[in-house]
Amino acid sequence: xxxxxxxxxxxxxxxxxxxxxxxxxxxxxxxxxxxxxxxxxxxxxxxxxxxxxxxxxxxxxxxxxxxxxxxxxxxxxxxxxxxxxxxxxxxxxxxxxxxxxxxxxxxxxxxxxxxxxxxxxxxxxxxxxxxxxxxxxxxxxxxxxxxxxxxxxxxxxxxxxxxxxxxxxxxxxxxxxxxxxxxxxxxxxxxxxxxxxxxxxxxxxxxxxxxxxxxxxxxxxxxxxxxxxxxxxxxxxxxxxxxxxxxxxxxxxxxxxxxxxxxxxxxxxxxxxxxxxxxxxxxxxxxxxxxxxxxxxxxxxxxxxxxxxxxxxxxxxxxxxxxxxxxxxxxxxxxxxxxxxxxxxxxxxxxxxxxxxxxxxxxxxxxxxxxxxxxxxxxxx
Numbered sequence: 042x043x044x045x046x047x048x049x050x051x052x053x054x055x056x057x058x059x060x061x062x063x064x065x066x067x068x069x070x071x072x073x074x075x076x077x078x079x080x081x082x083x084x085x086x087x088x089x090x091x092x093x094x095x096x097x098x099x100x101x102x103x104x105x106x107x108x109x110x111x112x113x114x115x116x117x118x119x120x121x122x123x124x125x126x127x128x129x130x131x132x133x134x135x136x137x138x139x140x141x142x143x144x145x146x147x148x149x150x151x152x153x154x155x156x157x158x159x160x161x162x163x164x165x166x167x168x169x170x171x172x173x174x175x176x177x178x179x180x181x182x183x184x185x186x187x188x189x190x191x192x193x194x195x196x197x198x199x200x201x202x203x204x205x206x207x208x209x210x211x212x213x214x215x216x217x218x219x220x221x222x223x224x225x226x227x228x229x230x231x232x233x234x235x236x237x238x239x240x241x242x243x244x245x246x247x248x249x250x251x252x253x254x255x256x257x258x259x260x261x262x263x264x265x266x267x268x269x270x271x272x273x274x275x276x277x278x279x280x281x282x283x284x285x286x287x288x289x290x291x292x293x294x295x296x297x298x299x300x301x302x303x304x305x306x307x308x309x310x311x312x313x314x315x316x317x318x319x320x321x322x323x324x325x326x327x328x329x330x331x332x333x334x335x336x337x338x339x340x341x342x343x344x345x346x347x348x349x350x351x352x353x354x355x356x357x358x359x360x361x362x363x364x365x366x367x368x369x370x371x372x373x374x375x376x377x378x379x380x381x382x383x384x385x386x387x388x389x390x391x392x393x394x395x396x397x398x399x400x401x402x403x404x405x406x407x408x409x410x411x412x413x414x415x416x417x418x419x420x421x422x
Contacts, residue, residue: 082194088194092201101114104180106178106237112127113127133238136172136236137234139232140230141228149266149287154276154284158199158206161199165184165203165204165205166211166366169182170313170366172234173293174368176309179208181216182216183231184218186218186228187223188222189225241301242297244326245327246327248373249398250373251372252377253371253395254372254392256296258367259315261341261344264343267351282343283344293367296389303376306372308323308326308371309368311367312368312369317361320403330399330402332404333394333404337392360414
């Protein structure tokens with residue numbers, strides 16, 4: 042569908058999957074499209090009709106928050122209107138964010154370790170993770186896909202299916218966006234979700250006396266990148282856990298809702314800029330001091346293996362610029378036992394890694410000494 046005289050093509054929802062936990066969704070169905078290679082590739086309207094629409098499947102979705110507020114999809118891809126439309130009822134906050142992926146400038150993609158499907162999934166997952174970090178149930182993603190004119194239709198279909206499945210795996214829909222030609226693959230997206238007014242999680246709510254927790258080990262994605270840049274083939278079994286962090290981004294939706302619905306959890310951030318960046322951001326935003334205890338850090342064996350190959354301190358990888366998309370939270374100290382028990386019953390990992398104190402900055406406790414946190418967090422330039 043073309044919009045006015047802009048020559049741009051707009052498309053609306055893909056499909057959607059149920060998310061367990063706090064709040065619920067109704068599941069819809071999607072199919073995999075095996076696009077035929079054509080010469081030349083399909084034009085934009087034909088891509089919508091022959092690739093995007095068939096990949097969509099049925100378009101039913103509804104979300105119910107813990108307080109009874111609802112969100113239901115009204116218009117989807119079949120309508121091919123200017124926008125997707127949701128009906129929102131009850132007391133709720135809409136949360137939205139955006140992120141950009143460089144396509145071929147994505148190093149692991151350039152080196153052949155990631156497919157078009159993988160970077161499509163990554164686009165959806167990375168954006169949804171920011172919504173999840175606010176305690177929200179993700180509803181959808183708006184994706185922008187730019188591609189070279191000679192991109193094969195089956196490659197384009199892979200991208201669309203990756204975005205669709207990445208969103209669906211997190212309980213959301215790819216609800217539309219824009220497609221069109223460019224000199225290379227360029228991907229961008231925005232994600233949005235809803236949360237109860239009293240359950241919104243932010244970076245500014247850490248308090249002295251709380252403990253610091255993380256949802257899982259960090260440093261895996263960064264280790265894969267550093268190994269690949271060092272000439273290592275990261276597609277082998279020994280590094281599968283590292284590469285998987287890029288291939289199948291998994292926003293911590295169940296963790297998020299458990300955190301949001303527990304008043305003892307006050308501050309939250311994801312580790313998209315690395316664990317060091319997350320800890321420093323909470324400390325700065327909340328105007329507190331955060332002390333991480335080295336002895337409490339969960340460290341994946343594959344990260345230790347990577348550190349040995351790279352001849353570096355493993356903590357440089359654990360804290361460094363690694364897009365693992367775990368969640369870092371602060372929890373009231375007198376509630377941590379009950380929170381830990383709740384997570385254990387739900388089979389959700391949760392690790393206490395430090396404490397929040399009065400003061401400023403973030404440091405690392407190594408035995409009897411306190412030092413700066415090692416590693417380099419991601420800096421957007």
